[in-house]
Amino acid sequence: MAFTIARSLVAFGVAVSVGLFMSIGLQQSALERLKVNGPVYEQVVYGKDLIADILPPPLFVVESYMLSFEASKFPELTETNLAKIANLKAAYDDRRAYWKTTRLPQALKDQLENDVIAKGDAFWGVMNREIIPALNAKDEDKAHGAIEQLRVAFHSHQDAVEKLVANSDAFLKGEERNAASEIVTWTIYAGAAGFGSFALLLVGLYLLRRRAIIPLDGMKAYMGNLAKGDFSTEVPYADRSDEIGAMSKAVAVFRRNALERQDAQKRETALRDAEFERERSQLAEKAAEEQIRETVIAQLTYGLEQLSNGNLDCRIKTPFATAYETLRAKFNDSMDALCASMAEIAQTSKQVGSSSAGITDAADSLASRTEQQAAMLEEATAALDEMNAKAKDASDHAGKATGMMAETRTSAEHSAAVVREAIAAMERIEGSSSQIGDIVNVIDEIAFQTNLLALNAGVEAARAGEAGKGFAVVAQEVRELAMRSANAAKEIRALISTSSSQVSSGVELVNRTGKALLEIEGQVEQVAGLIARIVSVSSEQAVAIGEINASVNALDQVTQRNAAMAVETASACRALGSQTQTLEGVVSRFQIDAAASPSRSQKAA
Structure with missing residues (x-):
């Protein structure tokens, strides 16, 4: 290492x-x-x-x-x-x-x-x-x-x-x-x-x-010499294995590349001189080719001028150089094909003119019938709109009837509840009458007992003589009061009995009223069901009529579009006729050999 x-x-x-x-x-x-x-x-x-x-x-x-x-x-x-x-x-x-x-x-x-x-x-x-x-x-x-x-x-x-x-x-x-x-x-x-x-x-x-x-x-110092262009000396410290050695090797590569670049510049100069000589010879050859090309361009220019003037019989008779001979043959063939095509166009334009006249008549007839059909569809649409409005009006009235029946049913239910409350009140009144009767019985018994006590008091007062006279008077008053209480109790009992019988009659009547109200409530529910069915059927009819109306409207729109298209078709056919006439006028500007046209057409075909 x-x-x-x-x-x-x-x-x-x-x-x-x-x-x-x-x-x-x-x-x-x-x-x-x-x-x-x-x-x-x-x-x-x-x-x-x-x-x-x-x-x-x-x-x-x-x-x-x-x-x-x-x-x-x-x-x-x-x-x-x-x-x-x-x-x-x-x-x-x-x-x-x-x-x-x-x-x-x-x-x-x-x-x-x-x-x-x-x-x-x-x-x-x-x-x-x-x-x-x-x-x-x-x-x-x-x-x-x-x-x-x-x-x-x-x-x-x-x-x-x-x-x-x-x-x-x-x-x-x-x-x-x-x-x-x-x-x-x-x-x-x-x-x-x-x-x-x-x-x-x-x-x-x-x-x-x-x-x-x-x-x-x-x-x-060495790199300064390299910057000045001195590549004669070798790079120092190239034999070291550390960073200085790596730097020296990199500088050596730079020196070697610079020397190779100098050699390449010398070789490039020699190649540039040889290329200059080769370009001189090529320029001479190009001048000769340019003369031949100018001749070809002049002939083609003449032929194109004749074509622009409408002369389709113009052909290039002078032969070209070998490299351009194919161009002359193609020009002549193109003129032959163009002449044949123009003859066919003239014939076809006449046929198109006659056909467009027939299409125009048919399109006018179709437009007239389509307009009549559109008018009939508009009338049908108006009738369906009126039918749809009436169906919706019937459905609305049926809905209102349903609401009124619901209110009637609510009122009947409320009346039934009131009748039930009246029955309960009558029953409470009847119970209260029974309690009052019991109280009156008690009062009657108390009066009877009071009468007995007053009678006994009078007997005792009589036995007492003069000392008991005052007490006897009081006993007599008490007896009278007891008798009046007994009479009042009898009258009250009679009134309570009458009231009880009347309350019973009232309860019976109220019960009958409750049953009648229940029957009315059931009938109201049946009528409400029938009206709801009518509303449902009316709604379905309104939806169906609306769908029919939408379909008729769509058909009306399609018919109107067809009528518009028929009118446009007739207009296009008229425009086609006028354009055909214009085309015939344009074709007539070209000079076409009438005798040669059929044979050229057959040859082109």
Whole structure:
């Protein structure tokens, strides 16, 4: 694969980019490791947090030890100190769980879990088992004995804490030294990568000038010489396989084409001279041919002049050159054929004239009969129009009768509904009369009872003597009222009976009226059906008459067109006769040999 300038530039760009990316990557890596919250910073923070947690609490239990000792000496502080001890125990458990999940170096983490936390758990075990129960029970002897156990556990834990603090301090100092060393190392790496990228850039620019810019200047100078017309030297850099070589090959093709174009111009000049000589000889030949052609044109011109003057007997007798002899023979044959044709035209025009006269007479007769037929059709059309108008008028009257019958049927239905409502009202009146009769019966019974009560009251008043006279008068008035009520009730009963009989008669009459109205309604529906049938038949007749009328109108139009065509035909025949006469006049202008015409006609046929 050829290593072109484009590929060189690509490789150079890739190399410079790789160097820049390496420099940037090294700087970014150093920054990631040494920045805040980076790995180095995180290890230093873990060390400081560890020391902060173990000196003093929460992982260092010195405060819990002091509080328990104080509570054993001063019982009044027991509750307060126990609450503080419980808070310290919660903080201890929280930090104990936190340090198990951190990324602390494994050596410090093992020492923390196996030594400090283990001995701290032992301390808190003594605290929970011995000290807190003794303090709650306010048992001083047991508390003093437990304090001794707690003291041993505390000092053991303290030794482990001091050892871990010393190790943590040493770890912090080592991490700080490592961080400083890494800063120097990464700075050197980044500087080396940047310097290498710059050096690579300089080398690439030098190679680009040597492989591209200098050859391009050389090609520019050579192409300037080509533009001036100097094709003597070979194209430089043609042996290269890159873009410069491709350009040189293209310029070489251009130089070769230019040289070939010069050779072609020389050959074209020689051919142009030979062509000039050949054209001179051809011009001489054309002059001779032109003389012969002028002779032929003169003879043909004379013959055509005779033809334009009407002389059909003109023939060309002088022979032409071999190339034009056929033209003379064709001219003579054409004159013979034209003479025969004109003779036939003259004869045919006479025959056409006689035939057109007969056609004209027949066309005039046809036009007259067609006009008579058109007049008869117009009369038939007028009669059909009048019949159609009467049929439509009958259909309209039948439609109006249908509407009136529909209104009559509606009125009959409304009357039937009114009769039904009257029957219902009569029935309600009859029911009300029955109820009134019941009420009157009740009133009659009440009057009868009142009369009995008044009679009993009169008897009792008579028995009472003077004291009951006033009461007797009242009883007598009540009896009279009861009797009048009974009489009124009888009269009302008689009236109700009469009213009931009259209502029954009215109901019967109304029922008969309803039946009559139903019969009328049925008859009205039958009449409406008959009228609807009449309307339908009238409509069908009107449609049929309209179709007949349309057909007659169409026939009338066709007849009128036929009459017009017959008139036009007669007019055309007259025009044909006049044109035939004109044609005979035109043919008579030509000079035709009468004796030779029949033989020429037969020969042409």
